[in-house]
Amino acid sequence: MSETGVTQADDRLARFWREDGLADHDGAFALAVAHGLARRRLRWSLIRLGGVMAVAAVMLWAMTPWLIGLAGRFADRMALLGPAAVVLVVVISVLVITGLPAALLAGADDALGDRPPA
Amino acid sequence: MTPESLDAELVEAARRGSPVAFGRLVERHQRAVRAFLRRACGDAAEADDLAQETFIAAWERIARFRGEAGIRTWFCGIAWRKLMTARRSWFRSRKRDADYVETEGLERGEGAGADERIALEQALAGLPIDQRAVVALCLGGDFSHSEAAEALGLPLGTVKSHVARGKARLMQTLGVDHE
CATH class of the missing domain: 1.10.1740.10 (RNA polymerase sigma factor, region 2, helix turn helix motif)
Incomplete structure (x- = not known):
C-alpha cells in the first residue's frame, strides 16, 4: 500500500471518529444529569430525615414515663393557663382583623418619611 | 483563559x-x-x-x-x-458486542460511507474490551497514551501495544496493511 493510500485511510478513520452523532453541547443530557443529582440529593435528605425521626421516636418512647410524671406535676398550674391563652388569642385576632397593627406600622413609616409623596 | x-x-x-x-x-x-x-x-x-x-x-x-x-x-x-x-x-x-452494529449502524448507517462505517464498527466491536477502550480514548478521543493509562488503570506499555494493534485492525478493515 502506497503512502497516499495510508494517508487516505487515516483520513477515513479520522472521519469515522468525528462522526459520533454527539453534539458538543447537549442541553437534554446536562438536564438529565442535573435531574439525577437532584433525585440523589432528595433521596439522601429523606434517608437523613427518616433517621432523625426514628431517633426522636425512640427517645420519646424512652422518655414517656418521665414525661407523664412531669405533666402530672404541672397539670394544676397548666389549668390556669388555659383561660389566659383563650383571652390572648381573642385579643390578637381582633387586632389582626381590625388592621390596627398595620395602621400603626404605616404611621411609623410616615413619621420616618418612608412614604412617597402623593 | x-x-x-x-x-x-x-x-x-x-x-x-x-x-x-x-x-x-x-x-x-x-x-x-x-x-x-x-x-x-x-x-x-x-x-x-x-x-x-x-x-x-x-x-x-x-x-x-x-x-x-x-x-x-x-x-x-x-x-x-x-x-x-x-x-x-x-x-x-x-x-453487548452483538448489538453494537445493530444500534450504531442503524442510527447512522445511511449515506455515503455507511458500509465502511459498519465495517469499522464491526472491527471495533471485535476487539477485546480493554483494547477497544484504549482505541476509543487514544484514536477516537485525542487522549495521550499516559492519559489513557491513567484513566483505565493500565500500564503505559500495554496502552501503547493496544493502540498499535487496534489501529492495525481498523486499518486492515480499510484495506491497509498497517505495520
Missing part, C-alpha cells in the same frame, strides 16, 4: 459545592465521556445511562479529585469503572 485553567476554576467551584460549576463541567466533557462509552460498550442507550451515572458519581467524589490528571481523564476513569461493573452484571451483559 485556557480550557485547562477554566476546568481548574470550575473544579474548585464544584468542590465548594457549586452545582452550576459542575453543570458546566458536564456540558464541557459530556461528549468525550459519552463517545468513549459508546465506543467501548457498543450500545448508545446504555452508554448514555452509564455517562449519567458517571457524572453523578463524579459529583459525589469531586472533593477527592486531586488534580494530578485532567478532569476529562478523571471522568473517563470513573466511566470505565462504571462500564466494568455494568458488564459484570448479567442483565446488562446480555446486550
Whole structure:
C-alpha cells in the first residue's frame, strides 16, 4: 500500500471518529444529569430525615414515663393557663382583623418619611 | 483563559459545592465521556445511562479529585469503572458486542460511507474490551497514551501495544496493511 493510500485511510478513520452523532453541547443530557443529582440529593435528605425521626421516636418512647410524671406535676398550674391563652388569642385576632397593627406600622413609616409623596 | 485553567476554576467551584460549576463541567466533557462509552460498550442507550451515572458519581467524589490528571481523564476513569461493573452484571451483559452494529449502524448507517462505517464498527466491536477502550480514548478521543493509562488503570506499555494493534485492525478493515 502506497503512502497516499495510508494517508487516505487515516483520513477515513479520522472521519469515522468525528462522526459520533454527539453534539458538543447537549442541553437534554446536562438536564438529565442535573435531574439525577437532584433525585440523589432528595433521596439522601429523606434517608437523613427518616433517621432523625426514628431517633426522636425512640427517645420519646424512652422518655414517656418521665414525661407523664412531669405533666402530672404541672397539670394544676397548666389549668390556669388555659383561660389566659383563650383571652390572648381573642385579643390578637381582633387586632389582626381590625388592621390596627398595620395602621400603626404605616404611621411609623410616615413619621420616618418612608412614604412617597402623593 | 485556557480550557485547562477554566476546568481548574470550575473544579474548585464544584468542590465548594457549586452545582452550576459542575453543570458546566458536564456540558464541557459530556461528549468525550459519552463517545468513549459508546465506543467501548457498543450500545448508545446504555452508554448514555452509564455517562449519567458517571457524572453523578463524579459529583459525589469531586472533593477527592486531586488534580494530578485532567478532569476529562478523571471522568473517563470513573466511566470505565462504571462500564466494568455494568458488564459484570448479567442483565446488562446480555446486550453487548452483538448489538453494537445493530444500534450504531442503524442510527447512522445511511449515506455515503455507511458500509465502511459498519465495517469499522464491526472491527471495533471485535476487539477485546480493554483494547477497544484504549482505541476509543487514544484514536477516537485525542487522549495521550499516559492519559489513557491513567484513566483505565493500565500500564503505559500495554496502552501503547493496544493502540498499535487496534489501529492495525481498523486499518486492515480499510484495506491497509498497517505495520
